[in-house]
Amino acid sequence: MELLGPLLGGFQTALTPQNLLFAFLGVFLGTMIGMLPGIGPINGIAILIPITFALDVNPTTMMILFAGIYYGSQYGNSISAILLNVPGTASSVATTLDGYQMAKRGRAGPALAMSAIASFVGGTLSIFGLAFLAPLLAQWAIRFGPAEYFVLIIFTFTTISALTGKFFVKGLLATGIGLMLATIGLDPGTGVPRYTFGLLPLYDGIDFVSATIGLFAVAEVFLMLEVTRAGGEVRTAIGRAMISVKEFWSSFWVMIRSAVSGFLVGVLPGAGATIAAFLAYSNEQRWVDKEGTFGEGDIRGVAAPEAANNAAVSGALIPLLTLGVPGSGTTAVILAALLALNLNPGPLFISQQPDLFWGLVASMYIGNVMLLILNLPLVGLFIRILLIPRWVLVPGVAVIGYVAVFSVNSSVFDLMVMTSLGVLGYLMRKMNIPVAPVILALVLGPLMETNLRRALALAQGSWTVLFESPITWVLWAMVIASVLLPILTRRTPVAAMGPSAESAEEEDAPTLND
């Protein structure tokens, strides 16, 4: 398959001044967002959506910005994991295990350097995977009709319910809550209002920006109010952020293996960066940790999860761009932004929008180089952000979230929806109910219903259409497997990872390791 031609074209798109600027903005903000506990890529992107719409940038530039935030946050989240023992986002929980131990032993510099290098290796290797696999999957997915899409969306719901959080049934409930919220508004098929209670602002449904900021940012403010302890002291004296050649080679194959496994896990719906990082960590522990030094400040224990969680991001973009069916909360928010611009990702997306896809791929190479520079020589500057006191940081995030929601419709009603969902998100998080499935169901719910009704309309109302093609059989088998596995094993992967994974409830939830 011809890759070089389109990739060179992509670099032409990515190297325009505007796209370079937005790639830089994305990775810079992404590093900050990833680093700060309490704000992760999902609410970071949700806050920026109204701003990018107002700036009227083209969709390619918007995707470059959002992807930059997504993978940039996977660089930044390890900074607070290493220095504070507080993961910036859930996907760096595994990094705290050895990273913080290294920092405690005065080796914060090498830990930060290893994390940046492993992130770079994971990031750049997985872009090859994205560039190679996405067009192939798109060609295959052309055979998907409405029935196949309906079953695929069901599969996404069951996997995210099974893989986020500790209890499968709570994941299912979260999905159900999201689906109920998704039905509010005008029915997509016939235009009949449903669950609007006569309130005009509800006719358009629950706005996903208000929902995301409410469920993640506002809920996080409430949760942080409860936590009095805010991790360890910030170590600003990190020494030189560098590793020796020997340390690099000792981790070389660790990074390669973790990048490959992280990428593949990322492609799966529901799994995402957190599971990728834990899987890589436990695999490497089994493979290379002969002396039993993992958990005591082994540099390879930093390399494995950091390579994997960055690779998972590129993987997660594949189902989003080639099927239009995202597998995580963050990619669901990106899909909602694309849909709002009347772009419909799907099997024809890459061939219809080659500039967008190849420009995005090329910008990810450029962005990873920028990140390596930001996170190696300049990491000392970023660390100062961790010194911002919480009484400034938390109100600041709350206010910026308010501005973002208000600017969508200039509506106080939206702000109240956001606040109510903030309360809902708080209650759910307190009760170990994952929040990411709510966003995924909110965005995918209308697509699920539309595809189901289209499939039934084409088949004159016969339900057997959902079981007729071989693709649907495979997908149903996958649905059954994803439902049976957590029931039979009585535990979800997150629960199986032990107590250290407890705060890893969902991929994108900002967490405090309290």
Add this chain to the structure above:
Amino acid sequence: MSDRIASGILIAIAVAFIAMAISIQPSTFSDPLGARWVPILIGIFVIGAGIALLVQPRSTTRWPDRKTASRLLLCLAGFVAYGFALNPLGFIVATTLAFALFAMLFRGTPLRALLAGAVFSVACYLIFSVALDLYLPTGRVFAGWF
């Protein structure tokens, strides 16, 4: 116990949800499924998952004590009041007050909280309204001033 109460509430909501779905008017379009069936199926799904949690609660939740709970309620009241103050008071004044309240809840001293709120709200106004051209209200009480 929290799990049981939550699943009970969710089941009740789902029952109401189905009842409302049944009363959705059938449309004149020839659509085999219509607007009511997907909500009914979603409601049944939630009832099923709710019953599974009701009969076998999974975890216990430690709720905040009375003092923390009152701080949480104050924070919630702050969010609501901020939303309703935005149009009458204008972005800068409302944001300064809201920021100061949140900052004090996170143990900032009153004077520093108010000062940081004022600086932050003016900076936000300049960035979002002046530079990025997003609409932020100037405030009804200042209507005749400018």
